[in-house]
Structures are given as C-alpha cells and as structure tokens.
Amino acid sequence: MPTVNNSTIVSNPNLKQPKTIAIMKRVLESNDQNAIANQRSFDERHILAINLMSSPGSGKTTLLEATARKAKFKFAVIEGDMETNRDADRLLKLGVNAYQICTGTACHLEADMVRNAADQMNLNGIEVLFVENVGNLVCPASYELGTHLNVVLLSTPEGDDKVLKYPVMFRTADLVLITKAELAPMFDFSVDRVRSEVRQLKPEIKTVAVSAKTGEGFDDWLAFIEAHLQARQ
C-alpha cells in the first residue's frame, strides 16, 4: 500500500478503472446540464439561489431559523438529508416555505433533485432560495446545483485546521461562515487562522464569524445576501 508522510493511503483500484472514470464523467456532465437549466429557471423567476454546505451539525438549519427571525427578504428553503423531514419541519414551524428531499443513500444533492423539489414548491414572490445540502464536507462540492452562490459553514467545535484539509469544498465558497463563534475560546479555535487559510486558497473569499446564540455576525450575513440581491436588480 502506498504511503505519504508515513500515513497509509487506502486506494480502491476499481475507482481507477477507465470504465468507472467514464461513467463518473457522464454522471457529472449530465448533472452540469441540469444545473445550467436550474440556474436559467431561477434567473427567469428573479430568484437568488444559495447552496449551504458543511459537515453534519455545523449549524446550517439553525442559521436558517435565525435568518427567518431577522431577514427582510422573502425566502424559501430546499432541505437535503439522507432521511427524515426534521430540518424542513423546523423551518415550517417558523412559517418558512420549506421542502424536504430525502436522498436515501446519496451523500449529496444533485441538480435534478433540486429541480424536482423546486417544481413542487410555490416560489411566487420568493427572492432567495436556500438549498441546505446534505451534511458532508466532501461530496457536495463536486455537484453543481445551479445555485448562484455557495456558502460553506465551519463550526468552531470542528477545529480551525479544516480549510486546508478539505480544500475542494472551501475553494467552491463565495462566503465562509464560521459558526458557533461564541464557543471559539472553548475549542482553542483561531478565527484568524481560518481567515488566513481561506485567503491562501482563494484571496477574494469573505469570512464571517456568526453565532446563532448571541447574534454575532448576523448583520454581516444578511448584508452579504442583500448586496447580492441588489446587484441582481
């Protein structure tokens, strides 16, 4: 087994077979076509679509709950989880127009799932459509959904070393939200380290620290969305 820096790399020979590579390429190409169609449909309806991605439990749904309490713009949510309607139910309870996708075994959303969900929803008057992806810091980064913006969350209990360990995900980001910011001292989490590593990957990405408990950072989070809404008018 090959090793790098004394660590063992687990290699699956099947993934390197030309046939497997060709199938993956076709899946991604077909997904890209669906994503382009989604974006055209969002544009026609003047909807700003935002893909929220992060590890499980880093605070995506909590961010949306807090956004529902503070935002002036009208938004709807497509929720992606492997099982249960729990996240959509949390938002429906607050009066948010939310629709749950259960992916079964898939660890990410794909563009056709988002299209089917959007077709089931009444999006009249909606200005922003959030898509909460399945909790996973790896796979969702490879599947375009047709959203206009990617927001990647990193919560303080996960540790401040994650940006360069999961660069594919963080490179897709238009905004990085450091969530559970009030817990940073408890987890020796350095916001400065994350900011600097995000800049190292992609200098133009903005990083905002937020806390759903204290309200820290929410003005900046809402201002980010408002600025994109205005830019599209």
Ligand SMILES: Nc1nc2c(ncn2[C@@H]2O[C@H](COP(=O)(O)OP(=O)(O)OP(=O)(O)O)[C@@H](O)[C@H]2O)c(=O)[nH]1
């Ligand atoms: N202390 C603290 N806890 C938070 C904050 N935001 C979220 N949490 C907690 O973190 C836990 C997970 O939050 P969720 O919003 O469900 O996380 P998620 O990213 O939607 O999780 P999945 O949908 O399973 O991927 C909950 O117990 C929240 O109460 C925060 O700002 N501070």
Ligand SMILES: [Mg+2]
């Ligand atoms: Mg959630």
